[in-house]
Structures are given as C-alpha cells and as structure tokens.
Amino acid sequence: MTRVCLGDDLVVLQDERTRLLVKGEYKGDRPSPVFVPGEAESRSISSLQQHPSQCSQCSRPDRCPPSSSSYHPLTIFNPHQQTNFKPFKMKFTTLLAPVAILASTVAADAASIQTALDTINLSTLKLKNYVDTWNGKLLTVIPIVGESTSLLASINRGKQTAEESEELDTLGALGVGEKTSKLATSVNQTITTIITSKPKFDKLLLSPTILLNLKLEKKATEELNDVIISKIPELFRDFARSLSAPIIDSFDEAIETYKLF
Numbered sequence: 001m002t003r004v005c006l007g008d009d010l011v012v013l014q015d016e017r018t019r020l021l022v023k024g025e026y027k028g029d030r031p032s033p034v035f036v037p038g039e040a041e042s043r044s045i046s047s048l049q050q051h052p053s054q055c056s057q058c059s060r061p062d063r064c065p066p067s068s069s070s071y072h073p074l075t076i077f078n079p080h081q082q083t084n085f086k087p088f089k090m091k092f093t094t095l096l097a098p099v100a101i102l103a104s105t106v107a108a109d110a111a112s113i114q115t116a117l118d119t120i121n122l123s124t125l126k127l128k129n130y131v132d133t134w135n136g137k138l139l140t141v142i143p144i145v146g147e148s149t150s151l152l153a154s155i156n157r158g159k160q161t162a163e164e165s166e167e168l169d170t171l172g173a174l175g176v177g178e179k180t181s182k183l184a185t186s187v188n189q190t191i192t193t194i195i196t197s198k199p200k201f202d203k204l205l206l207s208p209t210i211l212l213n214l215k216l217e218k219k220a221t222e223e224l225n226d227v228i229i230s231k232i233p234e235l236f237r238d239f240a241r242s243l244s245a246p247i248i249d250s251f252d253e254a255i256e257t258y259k260l261f
Contacts (some may be wrong), residue, residue: 109165110172116158117179128190155220211258218251
C-alpha cells in the first residue's frame with residue numbers, strides 16, 4: 001500500500017493503475033471521506049509526491065493514516081478541479097408523481113359519479129314532464145313508458161360507474177352529496193306527479209305497469225345508493241344515507257298508492 005499526500009488531499013494507492021484521491025477528515029486510523037460520485041480523474045504517479053508512513057510535509061500530518069491493507073480503493077476525483085460532474089438530485093415533482101396520479105384518478109371517479117347522477121336527474125325530470133303533460137290517451141302514453149325505461153337504464157349505468165370507481169375523498173364525497181340532494185328533490189316532484197296522475201292510468205288499466213316500473217326503479221336506486229355510500233369515507237356515510245333516504249321514501253309512497261288498483 002502506497003500513501004501519497006498532495007497538499008491537504010490524501011491519496012491512497014492500491015497499485016499504479018488505481019489512483020485514489022479523497023478529501024475528508026480522519027478519526028483514529030480510519031478515514032471518513034467525503035465521497036463525491038463522478039468521473040474519476042486520471043493522474044500519473046510521477047505527479048504525486050510520495051511520503052513515508054509519517055508525513056512531515058502535510059499541513060495536517062495527522063491526516064495521513066498508518067499503512068493498512070484493510071483500506072479499500074475508492075473511485076473518486078480531485079474535488080478542486082472542474083469536471084463534468086453533475087450531482088444527482090431527486091426532483092420533488094418526481095416524488096409527488098404517484099400522489100398526483102392518485103389524486104387525479106379519485107377526482108375523475110367523483111366526476112364520473114356526479115355525471116351519472118346528473119343523467120339520472122335529467123331523465124327523472126323528463127319523466128315528470130311527460131306525465132304532467134299527458135292527456136290521458138293511450139297513444140300518447142308511449143313517451144312515458146319509454147322515458148321510464150330510460151330512467152331505469154340510467155340508474156343501472158350509474159351503479160356500474162360507482163362500482164368501477166375508487167373510494168372518494170372528502171371533496172368528491174361532498175360533490176356527490178350535493179348531486180344526491182338535487183336528485184332527491186327531482187324524484188319527489190316526479191313521484192308526486194305520478195301519484196296525482198293515477199286515475200288516468202287506472203282508466204287505461206296501466207297502473208300495474210306503472211307499479212312494476214316503480215318497484216324496479218326503487219330496487220335499482222337502492223343498489224346505486226349502497227354502492228355510492230360504500231365509496232364515501234366512513235365519516236360521511238350516515239350523512240349520505242340521510243340524503244338518499246327521501247328518494248326511497250318517495251318510491252315507497254308511490255308504490256303504496258298504486259297497490260290500491
């Protein structure tokens with residue numbers, strides 16, 4: 001083992017092919033180098049001034065540790081010479097990338113559920129309008145039956161959307177809650193119109209058909225509510241149930257009314 005001193009920089013040479021330059025503090029007989037990764041500088045042995053085991057030419061003789069075969073060669077370079085070394089820096093944005101992706105996914109899921117609820121709400125209001133303007137004639141009942149079928153399909157699609165969604169965060173849950181509250185109002189208005197129009201359906205013997213549709217829509221709505229509530233944080237689930245409860249109550253009222261046919 002050859003120990004070479006270059007000013008305040010210690011060079012430990014395993015052999016002539018391995019030139020090691022390390023700048024650091026030494027405690028006891030072990031070096032504690034400041035290791036700087038980079039492109040090693042090739043320096044000739046002749047350019048380094050070799051010293052015996054006790055170096056008297058160093059500004060700090062204690063920096064030359066005793067010879068020991070236990071030293072392992074390090075691949076480093078002269079810290080005082082400019083090189084193309086570029087230190088590695090972990091970008092904060094890189095660390096946040098998975099979080100950002102997750103957040104965007106949750107936001108997209110919340111938006112999808114809200115869109116599904118908007119679609120159901122729109123179909124509900126269309127059904128109300130058809131029933132409200134119906135003249136009681138058989139031929140003009142077709143739009144009512146068609147929209148009732150479309151409403152059931154929208155509820156089932158909303159359920160599928162909710163099933164495929166990730167668990168919602170607080171902001172997403174609040175947005176879904178707002179849409180649910182709006183839907184509850186529309187359902188109540190529509191059910192009230194359907195109940196009021198029962199005599200006209202009775203006259204055409206269509207009340208059993210309306211009753212069947214109401215039962216199917218109630219069942220699908222309950223399933224949709226259960227799935228959505230399962231995606232909401234536990235803290236808000238009771239509140240979510242209270243928002244959707246009026247929807248089920250409205251269906252129950254209409255079903256009870258049409259049972260009297």
